[in-house]
Amino acid sequence: MYENDYASFVSRRIIEICIKRGDISIYELSKISGVKLSTIQNIVHCNTKNPGIQTIHKIANGLNMTISEFLNCPEINKYEFKDEEIEEYVKNS
Template sequence: MGNFHKPSVIMLSYLKGEISMDYGQIIANRILSLCRQRRLSINKLANMSNIKQSTLDNIIHGGSRNPQIKTLHKVAYAFGMTMSEFFDFQEMDDVSFEDDGNDEQEEI
Protein backbone atom coordinates (compact mmCIF):
# COMPACT_ATOMS: atom_id res chain seq x y z
CA MET A 1 0.00 0.00 0.00
CA GLY A 2 1.13 3.48 -0.74
CA ASN A 3 1.37 6.37 1.66
CA PHE A 4 -1.87 8.30 1.72
CA HIS A 5 -2.22 11.83 2.94
CA LYS A 6 -4.83 14.50 2.76
CA PRO A 7 -4.94 16.31 -0.58
CA SER A 8 -3.71 19.87 -0.64
CA VAL A 9 -6.18 22.57 0.20
CA ILE A 10 -6.91 24.62 -2.89
CA MET A 11 -7.17 28.37 -2.50
CA LEU A 12 -8.77 30.46 -5.20
CA SER A 13 -8.23 34.10 -6.03
CA TYR A 14 -8.86 36.19 -9.09
CA LEU A 15 -5.77 36.75 -11.19
CA LYS A 16 -6.31 40.50 -11.06
CA GLY A 17 -6.18 40.32 -7.27
CA GLU A 18 -9.26 42.50 -6.90
CA ILE A 19 -11.56 39.95 -5.30
CA SER A 20 -10.90 36.87 -3.23
CA MET A 21 -13.63 34.25 -3.44
CA ASP A 22 -13.65 30.58 -2.64
CA TYR A 23 -14.76 27.97 -5.13
CA GLY A 24 -18.10 27.45 -3.41
CA GLN A 25 -18.94 31.15 -3.68
CA ILE A 26 -18.12 31.18 -7.38
CA ILE A 27 -20.40 28.19 -8.01
CA ALA A 28 -23.17 29.69 -5.85
CA ASN A 29 -22.96 32.98 -7.75
CA ARG A 30 -23.14 31.10 -11.06
CA ILE A 31 -26.28 29.24 -9.98
CA LEU A 32 -27.91 32.43 -8.70
CA SER A 33 -27.02 34.30 -11.89
CA LEU A 34 -28.50 31.56 -14.09
CA CYS A 35 -31.64 31.47 -11.93
CA ARG A 36 -32.05 35.24 -12.32
CA GLN A 37 -31.50 35.08 -16.09
CA ARG A 38 -34.11 32.34 -16.42
CA ARG A 39 -36.44 33.77 -13.77
CA LEU A 40 -36.25 30.58 -11.70
CA SER A 41 -36.49 30.25 -7.95
CA ILE A 42 -34.17 27.92 -6.06
CA ASN A 43 -37.24 25.82 -5.30
CA LYS A 44 -38.06 25.51 -9.01
CA LEU A 45 -34.44 24.64 -9.81
CA ALA A 46 -34.51 21.97 -7.08
CA ASN A 47 -37.60 20.43 -8.65
CA MET A 48 -36.19 20.62 -12.19
CA SER A 49 -32.86 19.07 -11.16
CA ASN A 50 -34.28 16.49 -8.76
CA ILE A 51 -32.03 17.83 -6.00
CA LYS A 52 -33.27 18.57 -2.50
CA GLN A 53 -33.81 22.27 -1.96
CA SER A 54 -31.75 21.99 1.23
CA THR A 55 -28.78 20.80 -0.87
CA LEU A 56 -29.06 23.82 -3.16
CA ASP A 57 -29.54 26.09 -0.14
CA ASN A 58 -26.32 24.69 1.34
CA ILE A 59 -24.46 25.45 -1.87
CA ILE A 60 -25.94 28.96 -2.14
CA HIS A 61 -25.38 29.88 1.51
CA GLY A 62 -21.90 28.41 1.88
CA GLY A 63 -22.75 25.25 3.79
CA SER A 64 -21.30 23.20 0.94
CA ARG A 65 -18.03 24.70 -0.23
CA ASN A 66 -17.17 21.89 -2.61
CA PRO A 67 -20.36 20.53 -4.21
CA GLN A 68 -20.24 17.07 -5.73
CA ILE A 69 -19.80 16.87 -9.49
CA LYS A 70 -22.98 14.77 -9.75
CA THR A 71 -24.96 17.57 -8.10
CA LEU A 72 -23.49 20.19 -10.42
CA HIS A 73 -24.20 17.95 -13.40
CA LYS A 74 -27.87 17.78 -12.39
CA VAL A 75 -27.95 21.57 -11.99
CA ALA A 76 -26.35 22.11 -15.40
CA TYR A 77 -28.81 19.68 -16.99
CA ALA A 78 -31.75 21.50 -15.38
CA PHE A 79 -30.50 24.72 -16.97
CA GLY A 80 -30.27 22.92 -20.33
CA MET A 81 -26.48 23.16 -20.30
CA THR A 82 -23.56 20.81 -20.61
CA MET A 83 -21.00 20.81 -17.81
CA SER A 84 -18.64 22.68 -20.13
CA GLU A 85 -21.24 25.40 -20.66
CA PHE A 86 -22.02 25.58 -16.95
CA PHE A 87 -18.36 26.20 -16.10
CA ASP A 88 -17.76 28.55 -19.04
CA PHE A 89 -18.08 31.97 -17.43
CA GLN A 90 -15.69 34.82 -16.73
CA GLU A 91 -15.28 34.38 -12.97
CA MET A 92 -14.23 30.76 -13.45
CA ASP A 93 -11.83 31.77 -16.23
CA ASP A 94 -10.24 34.37 -13.94
CA VAL A 95 -9.55 31.95 -11.10
CA SER A 96 -6.03 31.00 -10.12
CA PHE A 97 -5.58 27.72 -8.24
CA GLU A 98 -2.90 27.88 -5.60
CA ASP A 99 -2.25 24.94 -3.30
CA ASP A 100 -0.94 25.06 0.22
CA GLY A 101 2.64 24.43 -0.90
CA ASN A 102 2.48 20.66 -0.59
CA ASP A 103 3.42 19.48 -4.08
CA GLU A 104 3.49 15.78 -3.19
CA GLN A 105 1.06 13.57 -5.06
CA GLU A 106 -0.89 10.70 -3.60
CA GLU A 107 0.36 7.25 -4.42
CA ILE A 108 -2.28 4.88 -5.69
Template sequence: MKAQDVLVERINNLCKEKRMTYYALSYASAVPMTTLMHIVDKSTVNPGVLTIGKLCEGFGITLKEFFNAPEFDDIERFDM
Protein backbone atom coordinates (compact mmCIF):
# COMPACT_ATOMS: atom_id res chain seq x y z
CA MET A 1 0.00 0.00 0.00
CA LYS A 2 1.24 3.51 -0.76
CA ALA A 3 2.21 5.84 2.08
CA GLN A 4 -0.54 8.30 1.19
CA ASP A 5 -3.18 5.54 1.29
CA VAL A 6 -1.87 4.31 4.64
CA LEU A 7 -1.99 7.82 6.10
CA VAL A 8 -5.62 8.27 5.03
CA GLU A 9 -6.52 4.80 6.33
CA ARG A 10 -4.97 5.66 9.72
CA ILE A 11 -6.89 8.93 9.95
CA ASN A 12 -10.14 7.18 9.03
CA ASN A 13 -9.52 4.37 11.52
CA LEU A 14 -8.83 6.86 14.31
CA CYS A 15 -11.97 8.82 13.41
CA LYS A 16 -13.99 5.62 13.73
CA GLU A 17 -12.22 4.58 16.94
CA LYS A 18 -12.69 8.00 18.53
CA ARG A 19 -16.15 8.43 16.98
CA MET A 20 -15.13 11.72 15.42
CA THR A 21 -16.33 13.29 12.22
CA TYR A 22 -13.89 15.14 9.99
CA TYR A 23 -15.51 18.35 11.20
CA ALA A 24 -14.94 17.42 14.86
CA LEU A 25 -11.32 16.49 14.11
CA SER A 26 -10.79 19.75 12.25
CA TYR A 27 -12.20 21.72 15.17
CA ALA A 28 -10.29 19.78 17.87
CA SER A 29 -6.98 19.98 16.01
CA ALA A 30 -7.28 23.53 14.63
CA VAL A 31 -6.49 22.11 11.18
CA PRO A 32 -8.69 23.86 8.63
CA MET A 33 -11.41 21.63 7.20
CA THR A 34 -10.12 22.24 3.67
CA THR A 35 -6.63 21.07 4.67
CA LEU A 36 -8.03 17.92 6.27
CA MET A 37 -10.19 17.18 3.24
CA HIS A 38 -7.23 17.65 0.88
CA ILE A 39 -5.31 15.08 2.94
CA VAL A 40 -8.21 12.62 2.98
CA ASP A 41 -9.04 12.99 -0.73
CA LYS A 42 -5.31 12.67 -1.50
CA SER A 43 -4.98 15.96 -3.35
CA THR A 44 -2.32 16.86 -0.77
CA VAL A 45 0.47 14.44 -1.56
CA ASN A 46 2.80 15.19 1.34
CA PRO A 47 1.17 16.70 4.43
CA GLY A 48 3.72 18.16 6.83
CA VAL A 49 4.63 16.63 10.14
CA LEU A 50 3.30 19.74 11.91
CA THR A 51 -0.12 19.17 10.35
CA ILE A 52 -0.06 15.49 11.31
CA GLY A 53 1.03 16.55 14.80
CA LYS A 54 -1.94 18.91 15.09
CA LEU A 55 -4.27 16.10 13.96
CA CYS A 56 -2.73 13.91 16.66
CA GLU A 57 -3.49 16.58 19.24
CA GLY A 58 -7.08 16.57 18.01
CA PHE A 59 -7.20 12.80 18.44
CA GLY A 60 -5.56 13.06 21.86
CA ILE A 61 -2.59 10.90 20.86
CA THR A 62 1.14 11.39 20.24
CA LEU A 63 2.91 11.25 16.89
CA LYS A 64 4.52 8.01 18.10
CA GLU A 65 1.09 6.50 18.74
CA PHE A 66 -0.11 7.68 15.33
CA PHE A 67 2.73 6.04 13.42
CA ASN A 68 3.07 2.99 15.68
CA ALA A 69 0.06 1.27 14.13
CA PRO A 70 -0.42 -1.88 12.05
CA GLU A 71 -1.51 0.18 9.05
CA PHE A 72 2.11 1.29 8.60
CA ASP A 73 3.44 -2.30 8.52
CA ASP A 74 2.40 -2.79 4.88
CA ILE A 75 3.78 0.44 3.45
CA GLU A 76 5.51 0.27 0.07
CA ARG A 77 8.83 1.87 -0.75
CA PHE A 78 8.67 5.58 -1.26
CA ASP A 79 8.98 6.74 -4.84
CA MET A 80 11.59 9.48 -5.10
Protein backbone atom coordinates (compact mmCIF):
# COMPACT_ATOMS: atom_id res chain seq x y z
CA MET A 1 0.00 0.00 0.00
CA TYR A 2 2.77 2.49 0.79
CA GLU A 3 4.27 3.09 -2.59
CA ASN A 4 5.27 6.40 -4.08
CA ASP A 5 2.30 6.88 -6.34
CA TYR A 6 -0.54 9.35 -6.22
CA ALA A 7 -3.05 6.85 -4.81
CA SER A 8 -0.71 6.05 -1.93
CA PHE A 9 -0.18 9.72 -1.15
CA VAL A 10 -3.94 10.37 -1.06
CA SER A 11 -4.45 7.28 1.09
CA ARG A 12 -1.80 8.36 3.57
CA ARG A 13 -3.19 11.89 3.65
CA ILE A 14 -6.67 10.62 4.58
CA ILE A 15 -5.24 8.40 7.31
CA GLU A 16 -2.98 11.16 8.63
CA ILE A 17 -5.81 13.69 8.88
CA CYS A 18 -8.22 11.18 10.46
CA ILE A 19 -5.64 10.40 13.16
CA LYS A 20 -4.88 14.08 13.78
CA ARG A 21 -8.59 14.83 14.06
CA GLY A 22 -9.04 12.40 16.93
CA ASP A 23 -8.94 8.97 15.36
CA ILE A 24 -11.85 9.41 12.98
CA SER A 25 -12.68 5.97 11.62
CA ILE A 26 -13.22 5.29 7.94
CA TYR A 27 -16.87 4.59 8.81
CA GLU A 28 -17.18 7.97 10.55
CA LEU A 29 -15.49 9.69 7.61
CA SER A 30 -18.02 8.09 5.30
CA LYS A 31 -20.90 9.45 7.38
CA ILE A 32 -19.55 12.98 7.75
CA SER A 33 -18.44 13.29 4.13
CA GLY A 34 -21.36 11.60 2.39
CA VAL A 35 -18.97 9.34 0.49
CA LYS A 36 -19.85 5.65 0.40
CA LEU A 37 -17.88 3.55 2.86
CA SER A 38 -16.74 1.22 0.09
CA THR A 39 -15.40 4.17 -1.91
CA ILE A 40 -13.33 5.44 1.01
CA GLN A 41 -12.10 1.92 1.74
CA ASN A 42 -11.02 1.53 -1.89
CA ILE A 43 -9.14 4.83 -1.74
CA VAL A 44 -7.45 4.03 1.58
CA HIS A 45 -6.45 0.54 0.38
CA CYS A 46 -5.21 1.99 -2.94
CA ASN A 47 -7.69 -0.01 -4.99
CA THR A 48 -8.78 3.27 -6.54
CA LYS A 49 -5.74 4.64 -8.35
CA ASN A 50 -7.18 8.02 -9.30
CA PRO A 51 -9.91 9.22 -6.94
CA GLY A 52 -12.14 11.80 -8.56
CA ILE A 53 -12.02 15.45 -7.62
CA GLN A 54 -15.65 15.37 -6.43
CA THR A 55 -14.86 12.52 -4.06
CA ILE A 56 -11.76 14.27 -2.73
CA HIS A 57 -13.82 17.45 -2.34
CA LYS A 58 -16.49 15.65 -0.31
CA ILE A 59 -13.88 14.00 1.90
CA ALA A 60 -12.15 17.34 2.49
CA ASN A 61 -15.46 19.03 3.32
CA GLY A 62 -16.31 16.21 5.74
CA LEU A 63 -13.02 16.94 7.48
CA ASN A 64 -13.85 20.67 7.59
CA MET A 65 -11.10 21.45 5.09
CA THR A 66 -10.96 23.00 1.69
CA ILE A 67 -9.74 20.80 -1.11
CA SER A 68 -6.64 23.01 -1.24
CA GLU A 69 -5.91 22.33 2.42
CA PHE A 70 -6.44 18.60 1.92
CA LEU A 71 -4.07 18.44 -1.04
CA ASN A 72 -1.48 20.74 0.54
CA CYS A 73 1.15 18.31 1.74
CA PRO A 74 4.74 17.85 0.58
CA GLU A 75 4.28 14.42 -1.01
CA ILE A 76 1.34 15.51 -3.15
CA ASN A 77 2.79 18.93 -3.96
CA LYS A 78 6.02 17.37 -5.26
CA TYR A 79 4.28 14.61 -7.20
CA GLU A 80 4.72 14.66 -10.97
CA PHE A 81 2.32 12.64 -13.05
CA LYS A 82 3.91 10.27 -15.52
CA ASP A 83 2.76 10.31 -19.14
CA GLU A 84 1.17 6.87 -18.67
CA GLU A 85 -0.95 8.16 -15.78
CA ILE A 86 -2.14 11.14 -17.81
CA GLU A 87 -2.98 8.91 -20.78
CA GLU A 88 -4.87 6.49 -18.52
CA TYR A 89 -6.82 9.37 -16.97
CA VAL A 90 -7.76 10.80 -20.38
CA LYS A 91 -8.74 7.36 -21.66
CA ASN A 92 -11.02 6.74 -18.68
CA SER A 93 -12.59 10.20 -18.63
